[in-house]
Amino acid sequence: MNSLEQIIPSEREVAEIIAVLHSKIDLIGICSCENFAMLEGCQEAIKILCGKKTSYNDISDDLITDNGWIIAVLAVDYLNGICDGKIFKDLPIR
Numbered sequence: 001m002n003s004l005e006q007i008i009p010s011e012r013e014v015a016e017i018i019a020v021l022h023s024k025i026d027l028i029g030i031c032s033c034e035n036f037a038m039l040e041g042c043q044e045a046i047k048i049l050c051g052k053k054t055s056y057n058d059i060s061d062d063l064i065t066d067n068g069w070i071i072a073v074l075a076v077d078y079l080n081g082i083c084d085g086k087i088f089k090d091l092p093i094r
Contacts, residue, residue, distance in 0.1 A: 006081030014049050017078065017085045021046050027093045034094045040064070041071025045088070048075040 009017070021042045028035045028042075044060055051058070059072045071091070077083045 008081040009078060009085060013085060014052075014079070017088050018046055018049050020085075020088050021049075024088075024091060024093060032094075037065035037067035038071070038091065038093060040068035042091075044068060044072040045075035048072060049079065052079060054079050 024042050025039060028039050032039070040063055044063060047053075047060070048058065053059075054076060056073060056076055059069065059076065063069045063072060074083060074087055078085055078088070
């Protein structure tokens with residue numbers, strides 16, 4: 001595989017990543033200021049993946065943290081085949 005080749009994820013793969021993001025949200029808990037950016041990013045990423053949004057313009061303007069925005073960008077990149085879904089599995093929860 002060429003390192004520049006883009007691999008668009010299948011419906012099943014997207015569903016798996018949505019489940020991973022839901023499990024991250026469950027781990028964060030109800031009120032954790034340390035993980036607010038993670039919570040915000042995971043919630044937006046789920047919206048992006050469920051809506052199959054492939055443009056950065058589709059990212060909500062309501063995001064208030066840089067890290068939340070970065071996670072949302074990764075979701076768009078994932079749908080466009082630019083990054084691997086493994087990145088979502090490796091998101092750290094504090």
